[in-house]
Amino acid sequence: MLRISPAESQIMAALWEEGPLTADELVRKVGQPQDWGEATVKTLINRLMKKKALVSEKSEGRTRYRPLVSREAYVTSESQGLLDRLFSGQVAPLVAHFAEHRALSPEDVARLKRLIAELDDGD
Structure with a gap:
């Protein structure tokens, strides 16, 4: 399982949203x-590359970074x-x-009911 820190996940989110970006764009x-300097961002990029979450590509004389891991997979x-x-792997x-520690809106409850109904229909 790929472990991405909260700071690294912000780099990934920008790349998932915008596509390949240069270090300057990031x-x-x-x-x-975040009030992070260039060195901090480049450190995060390098960590993500070592984890094989990003790849660098040369394009038009510039190095751009793109995710190797999809947002969905992450x-x-x-x-x-x-x-x-x-929760020992259990959804319920x-x-x-x-449900006990956060008030569920009527929309939340309706979405959960629809999801359960869809799962029941799949059996």
Whole structure:
């Protein structure tokens, strides 16, 4: 399972949203709002490359970075990791936890009911 830190995930989010970007573009899009300097952003890029989450490509004389991991694959991996660590891999206790500790809107309840109905129809 690929472990991406919260700071690294901000780099990934920019790349998932915008596509391949240069280091300078990542500094502007991610670094500046976080008050991170160029060195910090480049360190995060290098860490992600070592983890094989990013690849660099030369294009028009500039190095651009693009994700090797899709957002969907990352979210699935992180979600499963959370589920495994905190709820022994079971979905029902996770949903129960949020229902007990966070007010669910009527829209949330309706979406959960639709999801359960869709899952029941799939059997």
